[in-house]
Amino acid sequence: MAGQKTATSDLLLETVLASLDDDKAEDVVQIDLRGKSEIGDHMVVCSGRSTRQVSAIAEKLAQRLKDEYGHAVRTEGKGSGDWVLIDAGDIIVHVFRPEVRDFYQLEKMWLGQPETEA
Secondary structure (H helix, E strand, C coil): CCCCCCCCHHHHHHHHHHHHHHCCCEEEEEEECCCCCCCCCEEEEEECCCHHHHHHHHHHHHHHHHHHHCCCCEEECCCCCCEEEEECCCEEEEEECHHHHHHHCHHHHHHCCCCCCC
16 A cells, blocks of 8 residues: 555564554563564563553554554454553564553563562
8 A cells, every 4th residue: 555664573663662652651661572482573561551541552553553554453352451462463562451460570571580689
């Protein structure tokens, strides 16, 4: 389609981060998966303040990626609004309510435990 960009993983990541910023997502963490996993090049984890905001962030991100790159993304969990997974191919995005994010601690699985000072 005319006006659509070629979706490189770095360009997709830039678009994802801009969309999350526009929609006031909180505590955005970007995880580089290259060389760590075959599921994608990047993972982004963020929070919304309510189920309504989590769903809205996910919906707007999916629409923005469709509009800019011409392909639909897969989403899971949008109905509940507690944890929405957006699979954009090379970029995997998790949008959580803060309590759900604290419970699963997904970032720790990929980033490891931060070192504590003695």
